[in-house]
Amino acid sequence: MASSKRGERASYHHGDLRNALIQAGVRLLADTPPEALSLRQLAKEAGVSHNAPYMHFQDKEALIAAIAEQGFRMLTVYVRREVDAAVGTWAERFCEGCWGYVRFALENPAHFQVMSRRFETPPDSALHDAGREAFGTLCGYIADGQAEGALVAGNPAELAVGVWSTLHGLAGILSADKLPPDVSDAVEPRALVVATMRRLLDGLRPR
Numbered sequence: 001m002a003s004s005k006r007g008e009r010a011s012y013h014h015g016d017l018r019n020a021l022i023q024a025g026v027r028l029l030a031d032t033p034p035e036a037l038s039l040r041q042l043a044k045e046a047g048v049s050h051n052a053p054y055m056h057f058q059d060k061e062a063l064i065a066a067i068a069e070q071g072f073r074m075l076t077v078y079v080r081r082e083v084d085a086a087v088g089t090w091a092e093r094f095c096e097g098c099w100g101y102v103r104f105a106l107e108n109p110a111h112f113q114v115m116s117r118r119f120e121t122p123p124d125s126a127l128h129d130a131g132r133e134a135f136g137t138l139c140g141y142i143a144d145g146q147a148e149g150a151l152v153a154g155n156p157a158e159l160a161v162g163v164w165s166t167l168h169g170l171a172g173i174l175s176a177d178k179l180p181p182d183v184s185d186a187v188e189p190r191a192l193v194v195a196t197m198r199r200l201l202d203g204l205r206p207r
Contacts, residue, residue, distance in 0.1 A: 018056040020046050022070060025063050029110035034064055034117065065119045065127050071104075071111030072130035076137050078104040083141065090148050091201050094141055098167055098197045099190050105171035106189065112175065116168070138164060151204050159204065166200055167193075 024046035028037055037060055039053040046052070057063040082100030086093040105112040121127050138160045145151040151159065173179060174189050183192070 017048070017052065018066075020048075021053055021056060021063065022066050025067050026110045029067070029113065034114055037064070039063065061119065064114050064117065065121055065125075067111060068115045068117065068119065069127040069130045071108065071115045072127070072134045074108060074111060075101065075104045075115075076130075076134045079134075079137060090145050090150050091198070094145060094201070095194045095197045097141060098163070099193045101167045102171045102174060102189065102193045105175050109175055112171065135160060135164065145201075149206060151201070152206050163197075163200065166196065170196060 021042060024042050025037065028041060028045055032041070039057065039060055040050050042063065043050045043053050053063065057066065079097045079100040082103070083093050083097035086096035119127060135157075139156040142151060142156040142159050142163070146153060146156065170193055174192075177184075179192075187195070
């Protein structure tokens, strides 16, 4: 038993226990709904003592909030990466960034499913900061489009709400494989997202 304890401490030194627990939580969420997740189950998945999770998380909700925070930070990276890699007009680059949002959801379903949960966290929490950064990134791209004359004037945040809502809906439909067969068989996800966002942007052009 003593050797097991030493092995546990050796495996999770230098502060990486928290990240190991988060990744264990992500793996469990692939088959376990958030409400059924337990810290004891998490400890078993991570290969640590049942008390180890409490070193970093007060309760299950704190762990799920950490997963959601990580998800928002990953989402920002996905969107920026697609925009930076794209060429063409602002609209073309923006649509690729929108695909980055949906691609994130498809490749990281465990993160995506908890990011829209309601958390009782203070406004200055890391989770709220990560969410604001993701939304602020979208607002920044919309402001760029307005500066180029590609979008109507107005509060970028108001336009961003519409864009975010559309992307969240697309991501949810594609993640759940809920597209009608005649649509899913005719177009691949990226093309569908880009085409949908182009139509949305057409309605937001200055008249």
